[in-house]
Amino acid sequence: MTDQKQWYVGVDWASEKHLVFLANAEGHKIAEREFKHSGEGLAEMAAWLMAASGADEASQIQVAIEVPHGPVVEALMERGFKLHAINPKQMDRFRDRFSMAGAKDDSRDAAVMASALRTDAHCFRQLTPIDPVVIELREWSRIAEELTEERTRLANRLRDQLWRYFPALLELESELWAEWLLDLLQIAPTPDRAARLRESAIAKLLKRYRIRRFDAAQVLKVLRQTPLRLAPGTAAAASAHVATLIALIRPVNQQLKQAQRQIDVLIVRLTLAEETEPGQIKQRDVEILASSPGAGRVVLATLLAEGSDPLQRRDYPALRCLTGVAPVTRRSGKSHVVLRRYACNQRLANAMYHWARAAVQHDPTSRAKYAALRSRGHNHARALRSVADRLLNVACAMLKAGTTFNSSLGTQKTA
Numbered sequence: 001m002t003d004q005k006q007w008y009v010g011v012d013w014a015s016e017k018h019l020v021f022l023a024n025a026e027g028h029k030i031a032e033r034e035f036k037h038s039g040e041g042l043a044e045m046a047a048w049l050m051a052a053s054g055a056d057e058a059s060q061i062q063v064a065i066e067v068p069h070g071p072v073v074e075a076l077m078e079r080g081f082k083l084h085a086i087n088p089k090q091m092d093r094f095r096d097r098f099s100m101a102g103a104k105d106d107s108r109d110a111a112v113m114a115s116a117l118r119t120d121a122h123c124f125r126q127l128t129p130i131d132p133v134v135i136e137l138r139e140w141s142r143i144a145e146e147l148t149e150e151r152t153r154l155a156n157r158l159r160d161q162l163w164r165y166f167p168a169l170l171e172l173e174s175e176l177w178a179e180w181l182l183d184l185l186q187i188a189p190t191p192d193r194a195a196r197l198r199e200s201a202i203a204k205l206l207k208r209y210r211i212r213r214f215d216a217a218q219v220l221k222v223l224r225q226t227p228l229r230l231a232p233g234t235a236a237a238a239s240a241h242v243a244t245l246i247a248l249i250r251p252v253n254q255q256l257k258q259a260q261r262q263i264d265v266l267i268v269r270l271t272l273a274e275e276t277e278p279g280q281i282k283q284r285d286v287e288i289l290a291s292s293p294g295a296g297r298v299v300l301a302t303l304l305a306e307g308s309d310p311l312q313r314r315d316y317p318a319l320r321c322l323t324g325v326a327p328v329t330r331r332s333g334k335s336h337v338v339l340r341r342y343a344c345n346q347r348l349a350n351a352m353y354h355w356a357r358a359a360v361q362h363d364p365t366s367r368a369k370y371a372a373l374r375s376r377g378h379n380h381a382r383a384l385r386s387v388a389d390r391l392l393n394v395a396c397a398m399l400k401a402g403t404t405f406n407s408s409l410g411t412q413k414t415a
Helices: 039-051 071-078 088-095 106-119 133-166 167-171 179-185 191-195 199-208 215-221 234-270 284-291 299-308 308-313 314-321 346-363 364-375 380-401
Strands: 007-012 015-022 029-036 061-065 082-085 327-333 336-339 402-408 411-413
Touching: 007 039, 007 106, 015 039, 015 106, 015 380, 029 039, 029 106, 039 061, 039 071, 039 088, 061 071, 061 106, 061 336, 071 082, 088 106, 133 167, 133 234, 133 299, 133 346, 167 215, 179 199, 179 234, 191 364, 199 215, 234 284, 234 308, 284 308, 284 380, 299 308, 299 346, 308 314, 314 346, 314 380, 346 364, 346 380, 364 380, 380 402
Parallel strands: 007 061, 061 082
Antiparallel strands: 007 015, 015 029, 327 336, 402 411
8 A cells, every 4th residue: 555545436337327435545435426427427526536535636546446448437547546447246246245145236336346446456457548549449340340240141141042042153152242243143133134144244244353263154154053943933032132132231341341441550550659658559569469370450450459458568367368268277175177268358259269270270389289289189169279378378478578479480589
């Protein structure tokens, strides 16, 4: 503890109102009040905390909250308050100190957080300001992920319709959102129209999209396969449905390309920017992470956006838990069970899966580790999590040493 006088606050946030509990350094209640979730309400909350506590500076007031992000956190942090986040599961255990029966209400939760922060500050994670570029990168990476999921859903619906009346088209392309296939569907929406299509029209289409894996004659041969015998009107109805799906897929394709371009721009901005304030990603960090085998645009953007805080601290144990690669050990008496960790950031867990998968394909050391794990009886997913765990360990070591990856050494090299 510091000699400076401290106050402790618990904030039980909600969608409409936030309940705030203020206590002094001895744990005695000073005041309690609700504030509306609005710009005026949050400003009033900050002013009330300063007035009710009598603190000279906002940094003397320690605030506990269950979420590490959001408008409440940002509004208080912007005004200089010290914010601390706690996991809801930990919060549930601290609640048992005050009620063995498991009673729960907003006032009690706010008081519990303030008390726990005063007595067990080591269980909380102090929040630091985030680089504005990282905030923007996080949003764009989430936008790109949502658009990718939406495109996949639409493509699956398109596949169902083609299987219903025109299955031959499925032999040409597995990625049904491909622009060239959408154009082909527009000029040949039904087997009858496809049979009358000229080879020159197909050749022109393939040339426009630089498709070289087959020629116009091969495409025409596929399109002129014997069509399914369907009830009258089925092909017309299904092709109308396909036209609707094409109109939905095209703008998603355009928005996804825009999101990917914006992600590239933001990564470059992080690479070129110099660290001027706490909370900013160092430009060298981006270069080091990008040098890791298998760390492409999506993986790099997700790591920087979702794991910026532990990356800045080079906190390997925290990153292991956050990404889900750290196993959960349960030992009691003679029982000893090791389970997969599900309490993690799902976006980071997905990124680690793809990072490890790509590394196994391109990095000999990762490939050898994966093969050794598989030979010991580990399944594919478990082996990839172990490979991802090693990649994280190597990345943290490189960040600490300020070195980039060097495949010839199997580890890294000094810049």
